[in-house]
Amino acid sequence: MDINKAKPGRLPGLNQAKLDTMPYDLKVDLAKYLDAGSVKALRLTCRALYDAFSGPLFVPYLGVQKINFERENMESLIRLVLSEKYPGVINELKFVVPFFDSSHIRRQATTAADAAVVRATEMRSATLESFMAAGCGELLTFALKYLRAVKLVSIELAFCNFPQFRLGFDVIEMHRFGMRVSNIIWNAILSGGLRFKELIAFDATKPCSVSLWRLARMAETNAISPESRWRMRHIESFTMRVTSQQLIDEVSAGNMDQRRQLVLSFLRYLTQMSNLVILKLIIYNTTQGTNLNNFLSQGLVSRIQWNHLRSCTLGGLNVSAHDLTYFLRRHSHISYLSLDRFILVTGHWDEVFRVIEAEMPNLGMIRLAFLMHNRTADNATREVNLFPIWEPQTFDRVMFYSSIGHAYTRVGINMWVHTRYFDRDEINRGLEFWPLSPEGSGLHPDTIMVREQHGLWPY
Numbered sequence: 001m002d003i004n005k006a007k008p009g010r011l012p013g014l015n016q017a018k019l020d021t022m023p024y025d026l027k028v029d030l031a032k033y034l035d036a037g038s039v040k041a042l043r044l045t046c047r048a049l050y051d052a053f054s055g056p057l058f059v060p061y062l063g064v065q066k067i068n069f070e071r072e073n074m075e076s077l078i079r080l081v082l083s084e085k086y087p088g089v090i091n092e093l094k095f096v097v098p099f100f101d102s103s104h105i106r107r108q109a110t111t112a113a114d115a116a117v118v119r120a121t122e123m124r125s126a127t128l129e130s131f132m133a134a135g136c137g138e139l140l141t142f143a144l145k146y147l148r149a150v151k152l153v154s155i156e157l158a159f160c161n162f163p164q165f166r167l168g169f170d171v172i173e174m175h176r177f178g179m180r181v182s183n184i185i186w187n188a189i190l191s192g193g194l195r196f197k198e199l200i201a202f203d204a205t206k207p208c209s210v211s212l213w214r215l216a217r218m219a220e221t222n223a224i225s226p227e228s229r230w231r232m233r234h235i236e237s238f239t240m241r242v243t244s245q246q247l248i249d250e251v252s253a254g255n256m257d258q259r260r261q262l263v264l265s266f267l268r269y270l271t272q273m274s275n276l277v278i279l280k281l282i283i284y285n286t287t288q289g290t291n292l293n294n295f296l297s298q299g300l301v302s303r304i305q306w307n308h309l310r311s312c313t314l315g316g317l318n319v320s321a322h323d324l325t326y327f328l329r330r331h332s333h334i335s336y337l338s339l340d341r342f343i344l345v346t347g348h349w350d351e352v353f354r355v356i357e358a359e360m361p362n363l364g365m366i367r368l369a370f371l372m373h374n375r376t377a378d379n380a381t382r383e384v385n386l387f388p389i390w391e392p393q394t395f396d397r398v399m400f401y402s403s404i405g406h407a408y409t410r411v412g413i414n415m416w417v418h419t420r421y422f423d424r425d426e427i428n429r430g431l432e433f434w435p436l437s438p439e440g441s442g443l444h445p446d447t448i449m450v451r452e453q454h455g456l457w458p459y
Contacts, residue, residue, distance in 0.1 A: 019048035027052040064092040067140075068158070069181070071131050074139045081146040088149040093196075097181045099157045100125035101170055117162060137184045144192030154200040155185055157208055171207065178208030179243070186210070190218050198237040198278075209243035209284050212296075216262035219269035232272035239280040242266075244292055259292055267299045276306045282340065283316035294318045294345065301327035309333070313367075315340035321347020325355045332360045338367035353431035366427060369419040389432050 019027075027049060031039055039061050043053040062080065067073060081090065102122045109115050157178055182201060188194075202208040244263075281300075283293065297317035301324055312334050321344050328337075337356070344352075349371060356366060422431065 019046065022048070024052055059089055062089045064094065065090050066094045066096050069095075069097045069128060069132060069136055069184075071127075071135070074136065074143070078139060078143050081143050090147055091149050092152045093147075093150055093154070095153075095155045095181070095185055096158045097156075098124075098128065098160050099174055099177055100128075100160055101173060103170070105162060121160065121162075132180065132184065137188060140184065140188040141192045144188050144194045147192075147194060150194060150196045152198040152200070153185075153189070153194070153196050155182060155202060157181070157202075157205045175207055175209070175243075178202060178205065179211045179214070182208075182210040183214045186215055186218055190221070193231070195231045195234050197234055199235065199239060200237075201240040203239050203241070203280065207241075207284060209241040209282075212242050212244045212266055213262060215242070215269070216265040220262075220265045232269070233274050235273045236275055237278040238270075238273060238276060239278070241282045241284060243284040244296070256291070260295055263292065263296050263299065266296075267303060270300075271304055273306070275308055277308050278311045279306065279309060280311075280313040280338075281315070282313075298323055305330050311336040313338035313340070315342070315369075317341075318343045318345050320345055321349070321351040324352055328352070328355050329359055333362055334360070335362050335364045336366075337363060338369070339371060340367070340369040341372075342370075343372040357427055357431060363427065364424050366422050367419070368422070388426070388429070390429050 031053060034042070039053055042049050044050075065077060065080070067077060100121055102118055102125060105114075105121065106118050109118050157174070201210050283296065293316070297319045300314075300317065301319050309331055310333070312331060313336075315338075319342065324342075324344070337360075356363065
């Protein structure tokens, strides 16, 4: 048959090869070219493909469940976990909860069609808020009690993007919404007895964080349970962004002992993960929480040891050089290390670098980002210059290593933060950097010259 003479919208020979008479193997081959969403849609809308897409072929698509906190989605999860046909099939839970900030798109709405989109968005947001306030947590806890084969749990926010509007949101509101989401999930995980090996909480959604206050409270409640400690021993990979802001807000300023007890509960929670292999813990704090951060940082690097740890990423800590080197010596077996937004309250980075060079033989790669020296006489923090003295001082290399991590802001001006990876050969050559410049910026004069040429100096 001449394909050029075929009727528009129909494939040649479709009347001879109908879906209900198509061989099972051909249906399986058809599914290989489709994504999970298409397979699920065909399974529910096409009677001829339902049997083929409901057998062993369909099981892998059920293994990863995305949960967005909407009632229909949660009820579908419960039906699946109670199904006798697919017992224990779910191995990954991905919480991707939509975040709506209608105030930004409302200001951009200029037509009736735009206004209709805004109204629909606000209605969906109100429905989600209502469900999260009553019913969501109970349904999730009920579902998790029946899950026993889950290996990975991840939590992120989904930003609703509309082609006719510029994406925008209020950072504070987004942060609060993220903490509400994490509170519901953590309560359900600990109450439902879910066991898993890998956790990823807000690794890609900045600046959302898990509330240290809520997590510590729930950890305290479950600490006395032998079942809880048994679950923690199963965790091999732990990734989380944590904030102490809610702890500062909700515990009276004068009751530092109560705050410290909650921090100790959080640290005890981490010590129960005795088989941890991968750790990525980022702490976000405000200026009001400096003393609390110092207490948390000291406890984290001086009291905990993971014998099986191989990859370690820590960020947002205020530590002494002595405590940090003590932590590195006890974990000299790790193969990857990342230090991000560290401030040394006492000591010098040279002490830390000497331990990394000489006492960590298995370290294959290290990432250093936004390292700060201890505070100077004028109370200004100083940035470590991550431009090694043994590297050629070419214009391109200075520019490249200064622009990585172009994310921090000071008085509305973007500041370039030094971020640098070093492999084993570069570590062996010595982690020695150019000395701090006299004005206290920590930048090499060549880097300052580059910034001047681009209008980014002085800042």
